[in-house]
Amino acid sequence: MxxxxxxxxxxxxxxxxxxxxxxxxxxxxxxxxxxxxxxxxxxxxxxxxxxxxxxxxxxxxxxxxxxxxxxxxxxxxxxxxxxxxxxxxxxxxxxxxxxxxxxxxxxxxxxxxxxxxxxxxxxxxxxxxxxxxxxxxxxxxxxxxxxxxxxxxxxxxxxxxxxxxxxxxxxxxxxxxxxxxxxxxxxxxxxxxxxxxxxxGKYTPLTAERTLEHRTRTEQIPANQLRFAMVEAVTDYFKNHPKGEYAFEECAAKLAQMMDSNIVHTDLTRPWRDGGRDAIGKYRIGLNQNAVYVDFALEAKCKLYSSGSGIKETSRLISRLRYREFGIFITTSYVSQQAYEEIKADGHPVIIVCADDIASILEAHGYRTVANVKNWLQRDFSYA
CATH class of the missing domain: 2.30.280.20 (PUA domain-like)
Structure with missing residues (x-):
């Protein structure tokens, strides 16, 4: 050849x-x-x-x-x-x-x-x-x-x-x-x-700016069978949790911190009066001794793969964002094309963390089997 x-x-x-x-x-x-x-x-x-x-x-x-x-x-x-x-x-x-x-x-x-x-x-x-x-x-x-x-x-x-x-x-x-x-x-x-x-010693990296402004439903759901089952285990675990949706909000806040170590603080809001925000937190920019802290709000949705989040859910978070805040929307499923496109087209400072992202976060922290994920859930978010 x-x-x-x-x-x-x-x-x-x-x-x-x-x-x-x-x-x-x-x-x-x-x-x-x-x-x-x-x-x-x-x-x-x-x-x-x-x-x-x-x-x-x-x-x-x-x-x-x-x-x-x-x-x-x-x-x-x-x-x-x-x-x-x-x-x-x-x-x-x-x-x-x-x-x-x-x-x-x-x-x-x-x-x-x-x-x-x-x-x-x-x-x-x-x-x-x-x-x-x-x-x-x-x-x-x-x-x-x-x-x-x-x-x-x-x-x-x-x-x-x-x-x-x-x-x-x-x-x-x-x-x-x-x-x-x-x-x-x-x-x-x-x-x-x-x-x-x-x-x-001069590096000239091959870089490519992402042109796709939003991910399709297929891209948001894990294609790999094992990753699919790992996130499914998360959904199943919280579906019957005695604390209800509030328990997954704790998990979502933890996933956000696992995603980025610069998320240095999260605080879950009261479930009966959260104002459209399941958690609030601070994101650190710069070195510890001279850092700037930016506020963010987090919305969490624990859903089956067959049920995505639409404009109603994403707008709830967007409408509650305050000046100089950004949002994190975490879902065990996907965000609809219309809602995703609206976020990008209007320039809303919202990070979408979908099912496939959750799988990547878990893998990056050593949870690479369904059994590992279940053990982590039972340890950190017990039913007791």
Missing amino acids: TADLLVEAIYEGGPNDNASHDPISKLLKCENMGGFRISGSKKTSSYKLCALYTDLINPDWPDMIEKETGKFFYYGDNRKPVKELHETPKGGNRLLRFVFDQLHLGNRKAIPPFFVFTKSGRRRDMIFQGIAVPGHQDVNENDDLVAIWKLKEGRRFQNYKSVFTILDVATISQTWINDLHQGNAFTPNASKEWINWVLE
Whole structure:
């Protein structure tokens, strides 16, 4: 396969769903399995290039591309409590340790280019997301590669969480890929953005402003079966709670704080006279010693997936917002298209937290199974 690599292009695999029909190995002349597809010598750390592959849907290891900033969060390959952090068969974590060490030492010439691919959803077809380099201009060296602890099968183990930058490079030529295999990275075929990063440490991230002003119902409901069931467990739990809707309001306030640590205070309003606001709180902007606190109001709706929130519910919150306040609308379901469009079109300062967002918040805090979620609910929002 001699095609150039174009960002967001889909590269088709063969008709069979097996490693021999994987397109990445044919495009880059690298390994054909695993998350790290390395070309070069692992033994001497003489790496020529590396493909990073992810399906973006693993709840235990939530790799993520933040397209608004160009950040790519990628987890290492020690994903079971069997090996030590750096003793993985494919050598992915050793590669991460090496490239981030070189980054921090300023020896960027020793770092190979990384090519990011994601699963398209159809057999072995892959989407090329771009060329990446370790680190990001907004992330310091204490946070760009972190060894985190996990618990699985009753055993603790470590894995890496890394931060990369996807560079603003639209096309990678096969000619340069051939140069890389010959050990010649610095040729006229290399992109200037990659060259500038290597020589000067200048990050030029591929950023994309979100053009979709509102999410559809489908986008607000978890597509993944496990995430769907996790939020459904939340709805079912509060449906029969002795405190009624007021109990979910406590949960919604907690979810808001889990979503953003700058929410430093929430206060539930009295259920019989809340004035259209289920909770109020303060959002911190700036450093602790010189912070500004902005007031917000929160509205919570615990609903089944089949029942969304419309203009009546969202208008209730909007009409109660005071000067310089913003709103947070949290629902275990979705907000109707008309209500969502009205919020965006009129520029109301309201954050919509829908079912899919709740699933993401729970996953980010380690609640990645229905059993985990139920245990959390019973512990923090008991019926007693």
